[in-house]
Amino acid sequence: MSLKRKMVLFASAATIAPLGLVVLPAGTASAHGYISTPPSRQAQCAQNTVSCGDIKWEPQSVEGPKGLRSCSGGVGRFEELNDDSKPWRATSVGQTVTFTWTFTARHATDNFEYYLGNTKVAEFDGNNQQPPPTLSHTVNLGGASGRQKLLAVWNIGDTPNAFYSCVDLQVGGRAPEAPAPEPPAAEQPASGTWASGTSYPAGSEVTFNGTTYRSLQSHTALPGWEPASTPALWQAE
Amino acid sequence: MMKRCLLAVLLLVLSGCGVGVTETTGVSLSAPPPDGSYNDTDVMFLQMAVPQHEQGIEMARLAADRASRDDVRDLAAAIAATQEDELAEMKDWLEKWNQPVAYDPDPNAHTGHGGMHGSDPAVLEVLRDTPAGPDFDTRFLNLLTGHQHGAVELARMEEKDGRHPDAKALAGRIIKSRTAQIQQMGTYLAG
Numbered sequence: 001m002s003l004k005r006k007m008v009l010f011a012s013a014a015t016i017a018p019l020g021l022v023v024l025p026a027g028t029a030s031a032h033g034y035i036s037t038p039p040s041r042q043a044q045c046a047q048n049t050v051s052c053g054d055i056k057w058e059p060q061s062v063e064g065p066k067g068l069r070s071c072s073g074g075v076g077r078f079e080e081l082n083d084d085s086k087p088w089r090a091t092s093v094g095q096t097v098t099f100t101w102t103f104t105a106r107h108a109t110d111n112f113e114y115y116l117g118n119t120k121v122a123e124f125d126g127n128n129q130q131p132p133p134t135l136s137h138t139v140n141l142g143g144a145s146g147r148q149k150l151l152a153v154w155n156i157g158d159t160p161n162a163f164y165s166c167v168d169l170q171v172g173g174r175a176p177e178a179p180a181p182e183p184p185a186a187e188q189p190a191s192g193t194w195a196s197g198t199s200y201p202a203g204s205e206v207t208f209n210g211t212t213y214r215s216l217q218s219h220t221a222l223p224g225w226e227p228a229s230t231p232a233l234w235q236a237e
Numbered sequence: 238m239m240k241r242c243l244l245a246v247l248l249l250v251l252s253g254c255g256v257g258v259t260e261t262t263g264v265s266l267s268a269p270p271p272d273g274s275y276n277d278t279d280v281m282f283l284q285m286a287v288p289q290h291e292q293g294i295e296m297a298r299l300a301a302d303r304a305s306r307d308d309v310r311d312l313a314a315a316i317a318a319t320q321e322d323e324l325a326e327m328k329d330w331l332e333k334w335n336q337p338v339a340y341d342p343d344p345n346a347h348t349g350h351g352g353m354h355g356s357d358p359a360v361l362e363v364l365r366d367t368p369a370g371p372d373f374d375t376r377f378l379n380l381l382t383g384h385q386h387g388a389v390e391l392a393r394m395e396e397k398d399g400r401h402p403d404a405k406a407l408a409g410r411i412i413k414s415r416t417a418q419i420q421q422m423g424t425y426l427a428g
Contacts, residue, residue, distance in 0.1 A: 032386075033383075036379055036382065036423075036426065037379075037426055037427075039423065039427065043423065046386075046416075046419055046420070046423065047419065047420050047423030047424070048420050049423075056416075057389060057393065057416070058386065058389070058390065059386070060383070060386050100375075100379060102379050102382050102383045102386075103383050104383045104384075104386045104387045104390070105357075105387075106357070106359075132359070132363070133357065133359050133360045133363045133380060134363060134376050134379055134380065196417070216318075217311075217314060217315060217318060218311050218314075219311050219312070219314070219315035220308075220311070220312065220315075220421065222413075222414055222417035222418065222421065223413040223414065223416075223417045224409075224410045224411070224412070224413030224414025224415075224416075224417060225315070225319060225414050225417075229410055230319050230322070231322055232315075232318035232319050232321060232322045233315060233318060233319060
């Protein structure tokens with residue numbers, strides 16, 4: 001169940017019986033997660049390495065019924081994760097690869113499975129416990145070589161659902177190094193105009209919407225950190 | 238007590254505690270706004286964003302002190318500073334609206350559920366227990382990435398269903414800045 005759906009349920013329950021007893025309907029687990037390194041397809045969407053739709057906002061939400069072998073977990077609006085023609089970057093690896101998960105909520109876990117095609121190359125038991133906040137698995141790829149699409153599945157312990165994450169790999173030998181992801185495009189400031197992507201040491205001066213601001217601490221400017229709305233970073237002159 | 242009840246319900250709803258069962262809980266809310274200037278979504282967004290911010294600030298402060306990389310320390314310090322401003326603004330709105338500020342969540346309320354969206358004591362424990370070094374930087378980037386995904390999720394709900402223009406504007410800035418932070422942390426993780 002999505003956060004919003006839960007909020008709507010809560011809000012409507014509160015409206016109906018603001019002072020009385022509220023019966024909360026059963027929900028599904030809000031466990032969420034994906035493989036962040038090597039960057040999975042949804043991680044590449046979130047990091048803007050590859051241009052994507054909805055998935056870029058919620059790489060942690062690729063949730064579908066257990067037993068699928070699909071990068072999108074069968075979720076229609078994440079269908080592009082199945083598209084092998086998108087320019088996914090394949091990470092160069094050897095026969096042994098360490099996969100790290102990023103979680104937004106950790107729920108009791110049945111197990112983690114790793115597949116190359118229909119072959120399961122690794123399984124890690126979750127003992128129906130919460131995984132730790134940071135979790136890595138080291139997987140032997142069993143002799144695979146060349147470009148591979150690995151599917152990782154996080155099977156939740158107390159729901160019928162699983163989370164799916166596909167990771168593109170270039171395995172072994174003479175494979176070209178995957179280029180490092182580009183840093184966010186640094187726009188050149190036009191004569192002191194604030195620009196996201198620019199590194200501003202403490203004391204730098206910029207103009208933004210006609211006002212001059214002085215940087216209070218060193219940082220790289222980001223969208224959403226415009227001087228007018230971040231008095232912690234910028235002081236109007 | 239009222240605060241605790243409201244918070245407990247929020248936690249139940251958000252962490253999906255009610256899986257397979259029906260929860261019955263007493264809940265009471267303050268009267269709706271007389272002038273329609275804000276709605277239930279605004280209140281809920283702020284009440285959930287407050288502990289979300291507090292944990293994010295603690296994570297960022299730890300990293301501003303302990304991270305090995307200069308760029309990671311700078312990013313963490315800027316995140317802590319900007320979120321402190323946002324936090325003060327959000328608490329101010331809740332007080333003006335005479336709504337309880339969700340604070341001091343009962344850790345037992347969500348034991349075993351991995352915490353609600355973004356407030357998970359185990360995450361802070363991991364960071365506190367990791368000494369300075371490359372492992373700390375990697376763990377911090379990974380954990381704060383997960384944390385900021387939760388912030389985006391909350392803010393998108395507010396942007397869509399909230400009513401208060403300033404709270405919605407804040408949600409818009411949260412979506413933009415956290416999304417950019419996630420991208421930046423991704424490049425740090427890759428290199």
